[in-house]
Amino acid sequence: MGVETVQYLDDTGQPLRDLPLSHSELLQGYRALRRARHFDERALVLQRQGRLGVYPPFRGQEAAQVGVALCLRPDYDWLLPSYRESAAALTFGMPISKLILSWRADPAGWGAPPNVNMVQFYIPIATQIPQAAGVAHAQRLLGKEAVAAVFIGDGGTSEGDFHEGLNFAAVFNAPLLVVVQNNGWAISVPTRKQMKVQRIAERAHGYGIPGVTVDGNDLVAVWSVAREAVNRARAGGGPTLIEALTYRVAPHTSSDDPSRYRTEEETERWLKRDPILRMKNCLLHLGLWSEDQEAALSEALEAEFLAAVEEADQAPEPKPWEIVEQVYQEMQPDQQAAWKYLRGEA
Amino acid sequence: MIAERGTRVLNNVQAINEALDLALGRDERVVLFGEDVGTMGGVFRASDGLAQKYGEKRVFDTPLAESGIVGFGIGLAMAGLRPVAEIQFAGFLYPALDQILSHLGRMRHRTRGRFTVPMVIRAPYGGGVKTPEQHADSPEAILAHVPGVKVVIPSSPERAKGLLLAAIEDPDPVFFLEAIKLYRGVKAEVPEGYYTLPLGQARVVREGNAASLLCYGGMVEVCLKAAEVAAREGVELEVVDLETLIPLDTPTIVASVQKTGRAVVVYEAMRTGGFGAEIAARIAEEALDYLQAPILRVAGWDAPYPPFSAVEHFYRPDARRVLEAVRQVLVH
Ligand SMILES: Cc1ncc(C[n+]2csc(CCOP(=O)(O)OP(=O)(O)O)c2C)c(N)n1
Numbered sequence: 309m310g311v312e313t314v315q316y317l318d319d320t321g322q323p324l325r326d327l328p329l330s331h332s333e334l335l336q337g338y339r340a341l342r343r344a345r346h347f348d349e350r351a352l353v354l355q356r357q358g359r360l361g362v363y364p365p366f367r368g369q370e371a372a373q374v375g376v377a378l379c380l381r382p383d384y385d386w387l388l389p390s391y392r393e394s395a396a397a398l399t400f401g402m403p404i405s406k407l408i409l410s411w412r413a414d415p416a417g418w419g420a421p422p423n424v425n426m427v428q429f430y431i432p433i434a435t436q437i438p439q440a441a442g443v444a445h446a447q448r449l450l451g452k453e454a455v456a457a458v459f460i461g462d463g464g465t466s467e468g469d470f471h472e473g474l475n476f477a478a479v480f481n482a483p484l485l486v487v488v489q490n491n492g493w494a495i496s497v498p499t500r501k502q503m504k505v506q507r508i509a510e511r512a513h514g515y516g517i518p519g520v521t522v523d524g525n526d527l528v529a530v531w532s533v534a535r536e537a538v539n540r541a542r543a544g545g546g547p548t549l550i551e552a553l554t555y556r557v558a559p560h561t562s563s564d565d566p567s568r569y570r571t572e573e574e575t576e577r578w579l580k581r582d583p584i585l586r587m588k589n590c591l592l593h594l595g596l597w598s599e600d601q602e603a604a605l606s607e608a609l610e611a612e613f614l615a616a617v618e619e620a621d622q623a624p625e626p627k628p629w630e631i632v633e634q635v636y637q638e639m640q641p642d643q644q645a646a647w648k649y650l651r652g653e654a
Numbered sequence: 655m656i657a658e659r660g661t662r663v664l665n666n667v668q669a670i671n672e673a674l675d676l677a678l679g680r681d682e683r684v685v686l687f688g689e690d691v692g693t694m695g696g697v698f699r700a701s702d703g704l705a706q707k708y709g710e711k712r713v714f715d716t717p718l719a720e721s722g723i724v725g726f727g728i729g730l731a732m733a734g735l736r737p738v739a740e741i742q743f744a745g746f747l748y749p750a751l752d753q754i755l756s757h758l759g760r761m762r763h764r765t766r767g768r769f770t771v772p773m774v775i776r777a778p779y780g781g782g783v784k785t786p787e788q789h790a791d792s793p794e795a796i797l798a799h800v801p802g803v804k805v806v807i808p809s810s811p812e813r814a815k816g817l818l819l820a821a822i823e824d825p826d827p828v829f830f831l832e833a834i835k836l837y838r839g840v841k842a843e844v845p846e847g848y849y850t851l852p853l854g855q856a857r858v859v860r861e862g863n864a865a866s867l868l869c870y871g872g873m874v875e876v877c878l879k880a881a882e883v884a885a886r887e888g889v890e891l892e893v894v895d896l897e898t899l900i901p902l903d904t905p906t907i908v909a910s911v912q913k914t915g916r917a918v919v920v921y922e923a924m925r926t927g928g929f930g931a932e933i934a935a936r937i938a939e940e941a942l943d944y945l946q947a948p949i950l951r952v953a954g955w956d957a958p959y960p961p962f963s964a965v966e967h968f969y970r971p972d973a974r975r976v977l978e979a980v981r982q983v984l985v986h
């Protein structure tokens with residue numbers, strides 16, 4: 309890691325300097341990381357059992373997402389995630405059962421609860437960035453101090469909407485966090501084939517806003533950088549571009565085979581920098597954690613997950629006529645006709 | 655209700671400006687933005703004076719970026735505002751097609767109603783005034799093919815005002831296409847004060863029994879002219895202004911064709927895959943037994959709208975071409 313990368317923990321999890329988080333925050337953060345990891349592992353199992361659709365895992369990127377989501381209030385702030393941000397969604401307050409349904413491609417999961425301002429995971433790359441700028445600007449027009457956070461991958465920063473969204477956010481001084489998870493790959497295309505710049509955060513200068521590169525596998529670093537950006541945004545200081553250096557140790561999606569484009573050694577190297585291992589070692593070093601607590605946490609997480617699966621399984625089968633529902637607030641003649649047909653009434 | 659109000663003679667731009675003014679005055683959530691819409695009041699002056707009256711928080715200039723404008727508006731709308739965005743010319747909507755197709759029309763559906771986009775996108779469209787390249791496009795068929803949006807194209811000041819106010823009140827995204835040719839080309843009595851006209855209703859603007867001319871926006875004027883000429887020869891043409899393409903008022907179209915037995919669809923976009931094909935298909939589906947002649951289309955040619963002012967009028971349908979088609983359907 310270069311000098312310009314914000315880091316609080318070394319690769320093994322030893323604090324490099326005073327940590328800007330309280331002990332209870334460190335514990336809260338670790339639990340959130342473990343909860344995210346547990347979801348990811350179990351989601352992949354469900355996928356292999358045919359009980360989930362295509363699933364994009366985030367293993368290795370937990371800290372980059374959890375650290376940001378921990379700074380946000382779900383009923384006040386906004387989250388606009390793309391497909392790989394289940395960890396952010398979970399930490400932001402999305403119920404696990406909803407996430408399961410969402411990745412099951414069940415309409416019952418496609419819509420956050422009223423107290424969670426999360427927009428359904430975005431699939432087209434970068435389209436959510438200008439929207440996030442709009443959501444953020446609206447908070448100011450509505451007289452709120454709420455902020456919006458939006459995630460994108462390194463590949464996504466090549467899209468025009470990344471530029472347009474950042475430029476809008478900058479010009480309108482919108483309270484927005486744009487978090488780039490630079491995980492080195494866009495499916496099979498490495499970052500160096502994506503862009504000529506070394507540091508995506510440097511692009512912030514081109515928009516006239518602060519940009520910061522952070523060790524994305526260091527929860528303490530991500531959390532503190534995001535907190536600073538959120539505080540600045542709430543106070544009217546405008547948007548921040550955060551580049552989290554991280555790595556997707558898992559395949560791009562449950563249908564991808566990364567051995568076609570990258571080496572195992574590379575993945576091994578990053579596995580040693582695992583964000584959860586580092587955080588755990590940090591807690592152990594500070595005397596805040598024990599293997600007993602670890603075991604109890606695992607048990608609690610599994611129980612929570614199983615209950616959520618049960619809840620998701622109880623959701624009624626989607627009905628064919630739901631296809632034409634929610635197209636307009638009131639069904640228009642063409643949807644009405646299709647609706648009747650799909651119900652067998654026409 | 656409208657009839658009881660006082661009226662003044664306004665052109666289309668003035669009527670639209672009045673509608674925007676009334677919407678801003680009535681609902682705090684309404685915000686107006688786009689390229690040059692603020693200080694300058696828009697290149698056609700549709701938002702003239704509104705930034706000065708309502709302040710730059712309500713009426714503002716944006717960076718020159720159509721995808722950004724539409725995406726930004728989607729965000730504003732999801733967060734509870736009522737954005738009205740201007741795209742300077744409909745031919746410049748294309749950079750925003752990703753936002754339009756991926757999210758504007760789909761957000762309600764893809765969040766199962768959790769987030770909605772009550773947004774209006776206004777754009778001048780169409781030819782007839784010798785504009786430079788790309789300024790005269792009629793992309794209504796592209797927009798009508800987007801699930802989840804509405805497409806409204808008014809043809810007179812009175813309709814433009816009431817329809818725009820209805821579009822701003824509408825809970826779903828609405829494209830509001832304004833024929834450039836009509837901005838200052840028509841003047842009419844416009845009722846005072848706030849009123850809305852329902853979206854999704856076609857109207858018969860001239861009754862007749864010889865054939866139905868089905869048209870919208872800038873082509874209504876052309877069809878009315880053709881109908882006047884035909885009337886001098888004793889041929890009474892019915893002119894139906896579709897006004898809202900999505901949702902389409904199929905019953906009114908079908909009723910007219912059932913009455914006249916003949917249909918000519920008139921639109922200025924390229925003929926192939928144009929919205930006229932949709933109208934022809936609906937007539938074929940629902941009124942085939944009443945037809946006494948093939949359904950004809952009078953449209954732009956299958957070529958880009960010509961930026962060459964000397965030949966532009968050969969592209970854009972005029973009364974002469976409409977009458978040629980009428981003659982053809984009357985032969986049957
Ligand atoms: C507009 C668009 N183009 C292409 C795709 C197909 N696609 C899905 S993910 C992906 C790579 C994205 O890479 P990156 O932005 O680095 O995010 P990561 O998957 O690494 O998290 C591509 C090309 C898409 N979803 N949207």
